[in-house]
Amino acid sequence: MSEFVDFFKGFGVTFSTMFKKVVTEEYPEDFPPAAPRYHGRHQLNRHPDGLEKCVGCELCAWACPADAIFVEGGDNTEEARYSPGERYGADYQINYLRCIGCGLCIEACPTRSLTMTNFYELADDNRQDLIYTKEQLLAPLLPGMEQPPHPMRLGDDEQDYYVQGPKLARASAAGEKIDNDPVGEQVR
DSSP states (O other), X not given: OHHHHHHHHHHHHHHHHTTSOOOOOOTTTSOOOOOTTOOOSEEEOBOTTSOBSOOOOOHHHXXXXXXXXXXXXXXXXXXXXXXXXXXXXEXXXXXXXXXXXXXXXXXXXXXXXXXXXXXXXXXXXXXXXXXXXXXXXXXXOOTTOOOSXXXXXXXXXXXXXXXXXXXXXXXXXXXXXXXXXXXOOOBO
16 A cells, blocks of 8 residues: 555656746856856966966975876076066966866965866867866956066065065055055055
């Protein structure tokens, strides 16, 4: 008898959904936004003057449990400066065939160079196209930014970028004079 009741309970679920309105997402045409804090494709960020935040330390590659990140650092020179530090990420690759989206690379980055966007379309029919290079991962140049290599514009050394960064960026954007206070408290 219980088998007979279970049989009709199963059909009851099917029967109750037969008359509900069908919800269809028009996915390719109507691109639904992801949640604001969704971890999708990675992005290599820039400073307000356009220099790269990545210093080629390779901590993100060491933190990756899936071994999906490859970083090769290069040395900055005064003629060719890509980041404010001594080094920059000369070669940077993320293999999205291996990436598990855990975000450990984001936590390991000391300069907040690597972040994750909420872009989630990472499917492709070619395996080589799922290995993203530095050029694909770099944030776009915003107005007021200059394509590296170029000299540092926000200060004389990397301390001005990393320690006093937000105040210097606000002051330079407003065209204000910057006081070289070692604590970084005074911006005129």
